[in-house]
Amino acid sequence: MSAVQRANTWEISDSENESDEVKPSSCVILDQDTSVNESNTSPSSRSCSARAEDGADGVKISSKRRRRTREEVQEELETRKAARDKRREEKEKLKEKKLQEQQRRKEAAERLNLLKPENFIKSLTAHIHAVLLRDAGCDVLLRTLDGFQWTNRIENxxxxxxxxxxxxxLQTEDEAEHGVIEEDQVLMVISHNEFEDMVMSHKTVTNQSALIGDMHEGAESLLQHLSxxxxxxxxxxxxxxxxxSHQQRSGSWGEDDFDFYLNQHHLDTEELLVHLQLYWNVAVHFLFGWQEVTDHVVALTKALSKRxxxxxxxDPDLGFCMDGSWSAGVRVDRDGHGLAQVWTRQIQQLNRVSTAMAKAVxxxxxxxxxxxxxxxELPSEEERRRLLADLTVVGGAKERRVGPExxxxxxxxxxxQNPHLLLD
Incomplete structure (x- = not known):
């Protein structure tokens, strides 16, 4: 047995000399006699054989992972198709949203264009009562409306x-019958004789102690129709x-004559005007001739078109205020920041005072x-008045002073100390 072992050892040593030709990962497994015990086998031989077996199993496992079945391929294709469909659907939704936004902006622009006074006035229709046509002067009103190409109708x-x-x-409003909306403004054109009848009718009702605003059934007057x-x-x-109208055409009435006419019926007229204003919110205007009536109608029509x-x-509640930073208020913090700007604004309130002049002061x-x-600290009044005159104003093409004024x-x-003193 000892001779066999020595021979094996010699063979292994010879193989180690030739290790340069053998790959490092290779292992030499010697076939020994069956009579040799497994316990005599070297640990390195057992480890090499184990690695060889593990390597073989690894090759088999990796080959199974790379191989896919037809069902798996079909499932992957369906997943990719679903992802493409989802992306396409999202693009279509985004495109539809953009189209809706463009359509909304277009409709808003068209509506804004329709609401402009020059376009909105075309949708207005003036309804003139047929009774007014009895006066020949009404032709002035009709010719003026036709000249502006405004729609008008004669009705009873x-x-x-x-x-x-x-x-x-409009489409956004609650449409009335036939898509027409009535404006709240109504003009009632009467002659001075008809106005006198209204005054007398009101005086009669007042003398009979009737309730204000109530009219008798037999009293056929314009005041009853108005009520x-x-x-x-x-x-x-x-x-x-x-x-x-007829006084103006004859030339017998002037401003003084008209005032005298009102003074004669001052008390009765004032009672009627107060009654109309307080109980019915009706205003009364005295005009000379159909031309002034036509001007009033034209002005009111234009006002309705701009509303x-x-x-x-x-529009802001205070429409007379100027826009911009000049008219805006100045914020003053608790630490006093902003008071200097308030002081500058206070001087700018004077006439003909620019920002540069106020800042110089x-x-x-x-x-x-x-x-x-x-x-x-100055002794005389003249020196006090001229204290700020020599201050230099920064800004502008040339250097200048505040000036004595x-x-x-x-x-x-x-x-x-005089609150009524004029500063300018």
């Missing part, structure tokens, strides 16, 4: 001697235009108290 409905307006309803109309309809604003556009633009005297203290106005502003 509603309040007698009246002129009212309707317009086509019934205002009771039947709500939200209407009626304006009575008293037309002095929707102004409401859409959202506030830079030299950052607060009104400092300027008042400087006034007190502005210096005197600022001095009067801060030192005068």
């Amino acid at each position: 409905q509603g309040l007698p001697n009246s002129i009212s307006w309707t317009r086509q309803a 019934k109309y205002l009771t039947r309809t709500t939200g209407k604003v009626v304006t009575i235009l008293v037309m002095i 929707p556009y102004k409401a859409l633009c959202g 506030t830079s030299a005297y950052p607060s009104p108290s400092l300027l008042l203290k400087a006034y007190e 502005l210096a005197g106005r600022i001095h009067r502003l801060l030192t005068s």
Whole structure:
């Protein structure tokens, strides 16, 4: 046995000399006699054989992972198709959303264009009561409306001697019958004789101690028609235009004659005007001739055409205020930041005072108290008035001074005790 073992050892040593030709990962497994015990086998031989077996199993496992079945391929194709369909659907939704946004903007632009006064006035229709056509002077009104190419209709409905307006309803509004909306403004054109009848009718009802606003059934007057109309309809604003027509044509009446006419019937007329204003919110205007009536109708028609556009633009409550940073208020913090700007704005309120001139004063005297203290330190009144005259105004093409005129106005502003004194 010892000879066999030595022979095996010699063979292994010979193989180790030739290890350069053998790959490092290869293992030499020697076939030994069956009589040799397994315990005599070297540990390195057992580890090499184990690695060889593991390598073989690994090759088999990896080959199974790379191989896919037809079902798996079909499932992967369906997944990719579903992802493509989802991306395509998202693109279509985004495109549809953009189209809807464009359509919404287009409709908003078209609606805004329709609400502009020059376009909206085309949808207005003036309804003229047929009774007004009895006066030949009404032709002035009809020719003027036709000249503006405004729609007008002659009808025998509603309040007698009246002129009212309707317009086509927009898509966003609650449309009335036939898509027409009535405007709240109504004009009632009457002559001075008809106005005298209204005064007498009101005086008769008052003398009989009837309730204000109530009319007897037998009293056929325009005041009765007006009372019934205002009771039947709500939200209407009626304006009575008293037309002095035949006196103007004859040339016998002037402004003084008209005042004398009102003074003669002063008490009765005032009672009627107060009754109409307080109980019915009806205003009365006295006009000379159909031309002034036509001008009033044209002005009111233009005002009605501008109303929707102004409401859409959202006019501020104080429409007379100027826009921009100049008219905005100045924020003053608790630490006093902003008071210098308030002092500058206060000087700018004077006429013909620019921002550069105001800053020249506030830079030299950052607060009104400092300027008042400087006034007190001067001995004479003339020196106080000319204290700010030599201050240099920064800005502009050439160098200039504040001047004695502005210096005197600022001095009067801060030192005068007369509240009614004119600074300019």
